[in-house]
Amino acid sequence: MGTGSADVGKLIAALYETACGTDNWPQLDSAALNSRQWQELLPHLQRALCLQQRLREAQLASRCALAALDAMGAAVLVLDAGLGLRFATPAGHALHAAQLAHAVPPALVRAVRLVIASAGGAPQCQSLRLARKQQTPLALTVTLLAACQPPCALLIARDPTQASTSVPALRQLFDLTQAEALVGKELAQGATIEEIAARSGISVNTVKTHLHHTYLKTDTRRQGELIALIHGATAHLAVLDA
Structure with a gap:
């Protein structure tokens, strides 16, 4: 392989390390690959770089969404029709562990199943209160999250006593x-x-x-x-x- 090909090989080797890292993938010996092997490898590296960029963008979007929910002071959970937890913010996990993991109130069960049953029609939204020991009840809003398959219910919980004006x-x-x-x-x-x-x-x-x-x-x-x-x-x- 000539000097030009060697330079291209070094560039692609750098792309390989950027796309794949060096911890979980084998080291690339650029000197051992010929021009044909470089040509075969390059499209795979390009796809890896594109996928890596998309993953980074998705992770950024997820972090931004969670930060926005935290700023709103809400506990957010996604529940399926069987009341299984599909997703939760940190505050949502705490709420689930404290009050929903062992026994879900019947009113919340009905609300979740009602909004999920509305998938395909006019979306339903339910509002109710969740009692707490020696504390003001939480205000809950339950609405359809149709983007999930199967559809799930999005539950947003707020503490009315913590609402204040900035x-x-x-x-x-x-x-x-x-x-x-x-x-x-x-x-x-x-x-x-x-x-x-x-x-x-x-x-x-x-x-x-x-x-x-x-x-x-x-x-x-x-x-x-x-x-x-x-x-x-x-x-x-x-x-x-x-």
């Missing part, structure tokens, strides 16, 4: 000041203007001034409109307050 998110979304965002957060969590004033150590008129500015920046006119907007915009971004 002050940084309010400031970034609506260009609010810290004081305006804090007033908006308190209102969204059910506080009155008088309670906000007392907690913050400011006058009721000052709270009303902050609220007026917030109305202008969010294009709302009433407390109910503002609260609905805040809940819709930041309910899943409470992690930003950490």
Whole structure:
């Protein structure tokens, strides 16, 4: 093999190591291969590189999806018709081990089977509560995950007591000041203007001034409109307050 072929051989040998690694595959002796063998090997290396790239992209997509679910503060599980666990986030695994592994509540059994039975028709969505010892019940949403074969149920569990509004998110979304965002957060969590004033150590008129500015920046006119907007915009971004 000439000098040019040797250079090509080194390049393909490098591709081999990139595609296959050196731990689980035999070492490639580039000097021992002739031109015909290189030609036969190259398409396989190209396919290996393409598959490796696709695998990396799939792994990245999976990590991004799990990170998004974690940021939303939800426990997510995928259950089949027999209530078998097909997939779960870390929080979902913890929930399953603590409350579902040994005895699934009858209401959840019915909800899972109902949404799975809706495959092929109008998808069903069920909402219910999961009781916990000495804790507020979890809010569960069960919906169809038709992409699975056979179809499965996607279960999303939330702790209502942990839902809060993110002050940084309010400031970034609506260009609010810290004081305006804090007033908006308190209102969204059910506080009155008088309670906000007392907690913050400011006058009721000052709270009303902050609220007026917030109305202008969010294009709302009433407390109910503002609260609905805040809940819709930041309910899943409470992690930003950490």
